[in-house]
Amino acid sequence: MAGALSLTGLVKRFGDEVAVDGLDLEIGEGEFFSLLGSSGCGKTTTLRMVAGFEEPDSGQILLDGRDLAQVSPHKRPVNTVFQSYALFPFLDVADNVAFGLKYQRASKDEVRRRVGTALDLVQMGSMSKRKPHQLSGGQRQRVALARALVLEPTVLLLDEPMGALDAKLRKQLQIELRSLQKQVGTTFVYVTHDQDEALTMSDRLAVLDKGKVQQVGTPSEVYSAPANTHVATFLGTANLWPATVTGADQQGVTCSVEGATLRIADHEAKAGEAVSVMVRPERVEVVATASGADGSNVLKGRVDTLTFRGAHTNVRLGCADLHLEAEVANVAGAPPEWLSEGADVAVQISPKALRILRS
The missing domain is CATH 2.40.50.100 (RNA polymerase II/Efflux pump adaptor protein, barrel-sandwich hybrid domain)
Structure with missing residues (x-):
């Protein structure tokens, strides 16, 4: 499956504003990697450039050594889970999950098998015939994850997918998502402003500020040995x-x-x-x-x-x-x-x- 991601010298401007300023990151195959920072730090813009929704002004995005610059978003071996989930209200759970497979020209038997496997992974197999309005927020998030995983992406991008959930449910799903990632082995790149999420789930994380990487390391390294005062005060209490x-x-x-x-x-x-x-x-x-x-x-x-x-x-x-x-x-x-x-x-x-x- 692979999934090693290399971001080199990434720059993205919106008018006079520099959203991402010479960003360098190496994300390993099968790693749960988090981009952590406050609003406006450049984390979501970075994710959108990897997905192909934004084009960098300069720099490289390499996935397993392949330059993604000229690859259109729908042809990149990545998928994205957004905070809004964006489920189709008129389709049931199974059809929502199967929606992307029609573009892969999969047979009906293969679609049925892959949808069933994806729903079982997120513990939603028994609710395959429900419509989105019949699901809780946590259940809708699981369906969105299944819809992304059923396409078997090399890299899964997650843009604050738990932002709309209450605190207790978020903590529960943090553990479930971490366990799911280890089970499937896909590289996860997770964007969040929530330090607890980043510390709980990540193999490694990068703290961003003003479009620059302030520090990269394991949760314990970044928490216990911050590189500067910004990291010290942003990650935890100091x-x-x-x-x-x-x-x-x-x-x-x-x-x-x-x-x-x-x-x-x-x-x-x-x-x-x-x-x-x-x-x-x-x-x-x-x-x-x-x-x-x-x-x-x-x-x-x-x-x-x-x-x-x-x-x-x-x-x-x-x-x-x-x-x-x-x-x-x-x-x-x-x-x-x-x-x-x-x-x-x-x-x-x-x-x-x-x-x-x-x-």
Whole structure:
């Protein structure tokens, strides 16, 4: 089946606006790859260029080494699932899924077999005679997926297909879609602005901003080791402060951060360098007193606000001039008794949890 996609130097302008600005990406065969970014970052335009709905001003789109530039959209071995699903209301589920096969001149037996297989893949075989208005949003999305998969594309493009669904259904379908992709082995390129979707489903993801790739990596790499401040703040919640490197030794560096001195396990920063320092809230440990901490980067603070989030409590606190956010696990179903608004507490941050960013 293959499905290795190579995007090189892609540029797309709309008038004076540069929507995609010299984009380079390598997407592997059978990979679930997500394009993640806010509205206007260029992710959907990139997807449309791969599909053939937009023509790049410059650059190459290679699928398994074949240049798609001169291949019309309906002849490209790719298919697209849109947010709107675009099902035909007058056709039942089976006929919606079979619609594209008429252009492949498949026999009736082959159409029946392929439609049945596609519907079974998305767990919709028992609803083949229903019309779209008789289906839930999640069921309509499954039919749209089956309609795309029945054509056996080399690459499946998905443009925010869960955008119209409620949060609970989206989480359920994220897991199902990931499992389906592994089952069929098709290369999936998924466009989303939802960081949870990208983290949950992707083998790798690219964070885009202003038409440029900011970082490419596995979800854990991009989340834990962001390349710059944009990635750090877009993907998840981050404590981010301006800082100055004040010293370096074999264990790492020390930084002056909002009046506090923090040790960081970084061996590339140099004394006197102006940087940004980041730590994720879940890696900030809150303890009742400083005597309950053991190690570097222990600071005394006072709780400003608490927000109950179910599995954890979000804690905003100040340590002198350093204001930060932390998460405390609700292992007993509620925050610890000593944790209340206005309480004096201490925080500890491992030097390995802190990261130095330069842009």
